[in-house]
Amino acid sequence: xxxxxxxxxxxxxxxxxxxxxxxxxxxxxxxxxxxxxxxxxxxxxxxxxxxxxxxxxxxxxxxxxxxxxxxxxxxxxxxxxxxxxxxxxxxxxxxxxxxxxxxxxxxxxxxxxxxxxxxxxxxxxxxxxxxxxxxxxxxxxxxxxxxxxxxxxxxxxxxxxxxxxxxxxxxxxxxxxxxxxxxxxxxxxxxxxxxxxxxxxxxxxxxxxxxxxxxxxxxxxxxxxxxxxxxxxxxxxx
Amino acid sequence: xxxxxxxxxxxxxxxxxxxxxxxxxxxxxxxxxxxxxxxxxxxxxxxxxxxxxxxxxxxxxxxxxxxxxxxxxxxxxxxxxxxxxxxxxxxxxxxxxxxxxxxxxxxxxxxxxxxxxxxxxxxxxxxxxxxxxxxxxxxxxxxxxxxxxxxxxxxxxxxxxxxxxxxxxxxxxxxxxxxxxxxxxxxxxxxxxxxxxxxxxxxxxxxxxxxxxxxxxxxxxxxxxxxx
Numbered sequence: 001x002x003x004x005x006x007x008x009x010x011x012x013x014x015x016x017x018x019x020x021x022x023x024x025x026x027x028x029x030x031x032x033x034x035x036x037x038x039x040x041x042x043x044x045x046x047x048x049x050x051x052x053x054x055x056x057x058x059x060x061x062x063x064x065x066x067x068x069x070x071x072x073x074x075x076x077x078x079x080x081x082x083x084x085x086x087x088x089x090x091x092x093x094x095x096x097x098x099x100x101x102x103x104x105x106x107x108x109x110x111x112x113x114x115x116x117x118x119x120x121x122x123x124x125x126x127x128x129x130x131x132x133x134x135x136x137x138x139x140x141x142x143x144x145x146x147x148x149x150x151x152x153x154x155x156x157x158x159x160x161x162x163x164x165x166x167x168x169x170x171x172x173x174x175x176x177x178x179x180x181x182x183x184x185x186x187x188x189x190x191x192x193x194x195x196x197x198x199x200x201x202x203x204x205x206x207x208x209x210x211x212x213x214x215x216x217x218x219x220x221x222x223x224x225x226x227x228x229x230x231x232x233x234x235x236x237x238x
Numbered sequence: 239x240x241x242x243x244x245x246x247x248x249x250x251x252x253x254x255x256x257x258x259x260x261x262x263x264x265x266x267x268x269x270x271x272x273x274x275x276x277x278x279x280x281x282x283x284x285x286x287x288x289x290x291x292x293x294x295x296x297x298x299x300x301x302x303x304x305x306x307x308x309x310x311x312x313x314x315x316x317x318x319x320x321x322x323x324x325x326x327x328x329x330x331x332x333x334x335x336x337x338x339x340x341x342x343x344x345x346x347x348x349x350x351x352x353x354x355x356x357x358x359x360x361x362x363x364x365x366x367x368x369x370x371x372x373x374x375x376x377x378x379x380x381x382x383x384x385x386x387x388x389x390x391x392x393x394x395x396x397x398x399x400x401x402x403x404x405x406x407x408x409x410x411x412x413x414x415x416x417x418x419x420x421x422x423x424x425x426x427x428x429x430x431x432x433x434x435x436x437x438x439x440x441x442x443x444x445x446x447x448x449x450x451x452x453x454x455x456x457x458x459x460x461x462x463x464x465x466x
Contacts, residue, residue, distance in 0.1 A: 046358050072361040085359040089377050098373075099363030151363055 002155055002187055006042055006052030006062070010035060013210045025181050025188045027202030029195070030209045036191040037082075039208065040157045043189070044079050045072035057154050078148030078156040082163055084140045086132040092143050093128040099151035115150065121183065122146045122176075138169040142176075149184065156181075158190040162197075174201060242433055244410050245418040248326060252414060253395040256333035260390050263334075264341030265383060269371075272349040290339035294399030297335055301404045305331070324406045329414060332400035337390035344389060348382015349375065381453070388449040395441065 005018045015035040019026075028036050041047035042062075043054060051064040056077070061070045086095050097115065119125040122142040132140055141161060148156060161177070162170045178201065181188045192198050198205050207214040270276075271283060289297050304311045305322050315322055322328050352375055360370045376383070398416040405412040407421055415434050422431035 044362050046361065072358075073364045073366065075362075077362060079359065079362040081355055081359060083355065085353070085355040087356060087360075087374060098360065098365070147363065 001055075001057060003053070003055040004043065006049040006054065008035075008038060008042060008047070008049040010038060015039065015208070017206070017208070017213045019206060019213070019215060021187050021189070021204065023185060023187055024203040025178065025190055025201055026204045026206060027198045028189060028191045028206045028208055029198035029202070030193065030207060032193055034193075034208045034210055036193075036208055037159055040079070040159055040189065040191060043155070044077050044157060045070060045075050046079075076151075076154045078151060078153035080141070080144045080148050080156070080158045080161055082159045082161075084132075084144040086140060086143055086147070088132050091129050091131060092124060092135070095132065095143055096124075096146045096150055098147060118146050118150055121180070136169075137164045137166075138173060141165070141173060145177075145180065149180070154186055156184070156186060156188045158188060160191055160193070177201070241409060242418070242430060242437075245413045245415045245434065246437060248329075248412070249395055249414040249416070252326060252329045252333055252397075253391055256330045256337060256394040257387065257391040259330070260334050260337050260341045260394070261383075261387055264338055264386060264390070265345045267342055268345035268349050269375075271346055286342050287339045289336050290343075294332075294336055294397065295403060298332060298400035298403030301328075301332060301335065301400060305404065323404055324408065324412060326405065326412055329397075329401050329405040329412055332404050333394035333397040336397050336400055337393040340393055341386040341390040344382050344386030345379070346382075348379035348386070351382065352378045384449070384452070388445060392442065392445055396438070 002021045004020070006016075008015045012033075013035070015038055017039060028039060030036055038047060042049045045061065048069060049062065049064070052062065053060070053064070054062040056075070059076075060066070060068050061075050061077075062068060087098065090098070096119065100115070116125070119128070122145055124139065124142050124146060127135060127139060127143070132143070135143065158177070162173055165173060174197070177188070177190070190201060192201075204215060267286060271279060271286075302323070303309050305315070305328065306312045307316060307321075312323070322331070356374055356378070357370050360374050365373070396416055397414075398420070401412075401414060402417055402420075405414075407413050407417040409418075409421075413421070415438055419431050419434045419438075422428075422434065
């Protein structure tokens with residue numbers, strides 16, 4: 001369970017969100033400059049909110065009242081960046097394995113999947129020895145997903161994950177993300193400014209526009225269950 | 239034409255030690271300048287590049303005052319019974335101070351070229367700040383750092399003005415190749431001077447050639463990787 005309540009003052013407006021999310025894909029939707037990436041950064045610990053509280057699976061990650069602010073290293077949150085941020089000097093394999101060291105040291109946590117299984121799940125096993133610059137956009141994204149999932153996060157953040165992809169690849173990758181979420185059974189938070197994409201993917205849509213939020217609960221994903229598409233405009237206010 | 243070997247060995251020794259010091263200090267200073275936010279940055283940035291724009295004799299004079307028996311650093315060292323002026327360590331300090339700006343600005347450019355998102359990504363993957371520095375920042379900034387290393391070594395090897403003022407030109411003790419060339423030419427010993435000049439030219443050419451070949455090899459690897 002993810003519980004988020006936070007406020008952050010930005011140059012032009014104040015971002016305010018308050019929501020809970022369990023397991024599934026939550027889409028954060030809004031125009032450019034609406035504070036979507038800031039929200040993800042605050043969750044990941046890369047930016048510090050002004051006040052509020054973030055709780056993930058019973059662990060308090062941030063609490064302004066109690067002065068708690070865990071560094072990104074200790075949050076257990078995976079982050080797929082907009083431009084994927086793959087390490088250009090490392091091979092696909094080294095990129096994917098980069099986050100493993102930390103978990104190995106702790107040793108208190110069992111891996112649900114082996115390295116090979118993650119590579120297989122994302123169909124990048126054959127790319128292991130290549131460098132990021134040698135990959136197509138879709139492949140780069142799968143590597144970024146594998147790298148983030150390899151650390152066994154409790155929450156995965158995806159920032160406009162298919163900005164750089166062509167329409168055909170996008171459709172395939174969307175399905176893949178939905179499928180991955182089912183297999184991993186952890187909450188995904190996905191940022192987009194594309195209305196169609198938000199409607200296709202999200203089980204819940206968090207509208208963010210210049211700081212204001214509105215929640216829209218969707219009963220099912222449009223593409224997977226077309227029969228239920230009629231029910232998609234059920235609103236559940238914030 | 240005798241006594242050409244001691245200055246060559248001493249010049250190399252001074253340049254190697256000074257470059258090692260400058261590599262660490264210059265990289266650390268550049269890192270603090272690029273990655274951290276603190277007051278007075280601009281002033282210090284200008285101060286760091288100062289030895290590059292003033293004549294070496296000015297640097298030498300300042301060092302002479304600082305390290306002299308009555309200077310603040312000289313007094314401190316004197317308490318421990320250490321006298322630095324007119325020893326080869328003074329040559330190391332003079333070379334390091336003069337070479338520092340080259341290392342610092344090359345390292346700063348190299349570090350600035352590293353995409354910050356990569357460091358953020360490493361953070362979300364659980365890497366400590368030290369691990370991020372050594373596995374992400376340093377390898378990606380390496381072209382800049384390598385250039386700084388070559389430039390500062392060359393500068394340290396050729397240092398003359400400041401060295402002459404703080405280390406002197408004592409044959410067999412503080413005489414480096416540049417000061418030996420000057421002394422030999424002054425004394426009309428053109429053969430010794432010419433021989434030492436030849437050695438410096440060979441050094442300089444090999445360094446330039448090696449750094450070119452090295453960067454080409456690295457760049458070639460990179461380009462190949464890009465083309466797939």
